[in-house]
Amino acid sequence: MKKNVVILLILVQVLLLFLFQNIYFFFKELEEVNLTDLKAKTEFMENIKQIKKTFSVLSILIGIFLLASGIYLGYLYKKSKAEMKVKGISPLQNYLEELRDSEIALKDMIEKQQENVLKKEELNRSIVDNINSAIIFVNQHGRIDTFNANAEKMFAQSYANAINNTLENILKPFPELVECIDFNQGQKFSSEIDSSEKTFWLDIIPMEKIGLLIIIKDITEERRREEIERKNKNFVMLGEMTAFLTHEVRNSLGAIYGYTKSIGTEIRKFGKEGLGRKVSKVNHEIEFLSRMMESFLSFSRPVRVEKKEKINLKDMIRKIGRENKVKVKLQQRDIFFHSDPVLINSIFSNLIINAREAKAGQIHIVFKDDPHLEIFFMDNGKGMEPNISEKIWYPLFTTKENGTGMGLALVRKIIHSLRGDIQLVKSTPKGTTFKITFFK
Secondary structure, three states: OOOHHHHHHHHHHHHHHHHHHHHHHHHHOOOOOOOOOOOOOHHHHHHHHHHHHHHHHHHHHHHHHHHHHHHHHHHHHHHHHHHHHHOOOHHHHHHHHHHHHHHHHHHHHHHHHHHHHHHHHHHHEEEEEEEEEEEEEEEOOOOOOEEEEEHHHHHOOHHHHHHHHHHHHOOOOHHHHHHHHHHOOOOOOOEEEEEEEEEEEEEEEEOOOOOEEEEEEEOOOHHHHHHHHHHHHHHHHHHHHHHHHEEEEEEHHHHHHHHHHHHHHHHHHHHOOOOHHHHHHHHHHHHHHHHHHHHHHHHOOOOOOOOEEEEHHHHHHHHHHHHHEEEEOOOOOOOEEEEHHHHHHHHHHHHHHHHHOOOEEEEEEEEOOOOOOOEEEEEOOOOHHHHHOHHHHOOOOOOOOOOOOOOHHHHHHHHHHHHHHEEEEEOOOOEEEEEEEEOO
16 A cells, blocks of 8 residues: 555656646746846846746755655565565465455355355245245246245146246136136236136236236135035024024914904904904004015025116215214215115115114214225114124014014125125124125
């Protein structure tokens, strides 16, 4: 470092010396200029001599510094040479040795980086191979670059056969999967797909300018277990329904039998006058049974989605509230939902009627639409008992004197048919809150 500084200093000094010498000769030439005015000539010559004297002194000083720098540079050179002799290494050998040390250090650094990269690749490979899903990566040319162990097992294809092949060839036995992946390339997508008697959960993740990451999970057994659980719940619900229906039919038939039995006695005693009240009660019981049977039959029919259109939920709910003379508080912005307007109307009509019958003076509805549409339905009615919170979804279960018990059961059935869910969040003497979720 010292050598370089001294050499640079010498170069600067030489440059300054050259500059000063040129300036000196320039002023020397000015001395020869003829001036007619003697006084002016005398003053001019004095100035020139002063300037020449100044630059002469500067040149001498720079010369001295230049000489000192040269001597110091020579000293450094001899010192460096002496050190090389002591070590037995020539300057060239020293340079080569330094270069070799740098090369070794660079090699070590590269090897460590490669080792780190290999470790990360091994970790990523281990994660990909042990994750409980099929991981497939398709490059921008439509060829498979990644095909993990679960993908081999799920689709009965070897890694060697899958790599550099196309999805159409590898997933040929599952055309619904291929069709869905082809259709949704370029956008993130998640969906449940039924294909070849299997059910898959499909996630498509586009990676810009690289390719397409596809994650597939076989949920066939999971859906079968859910179906078994659902059937078991349905059997329990059916038992509850049957018991309730039997109880109601028995009560109504007992009442009808009692009224009809007493009619004959009253006819013999009092004639036909005064029978109107009992006949009216018989008719009431028959109408109740008919209404209950009709509701039961209506519930047993599958829900049909006739048409889907853009619905302004805010306007629809406000209109239902006005029709049922219930105050509904809604947020300011409009909420749009693409669905069957008849079914959506039926959902909120039943909920608002239930709230009104629970003596609710106001209903507050809050919407959240990210990532799914969530609707919180809150009323300030009298609420319900904690021990019946699960039974409210059973058909024919009711705590009302003239209720059929089909309202909430029908609401949940419609919501399920529209790929949604409804939950009872809480119910207290100060009100009830339901949460409705429509999955996008």
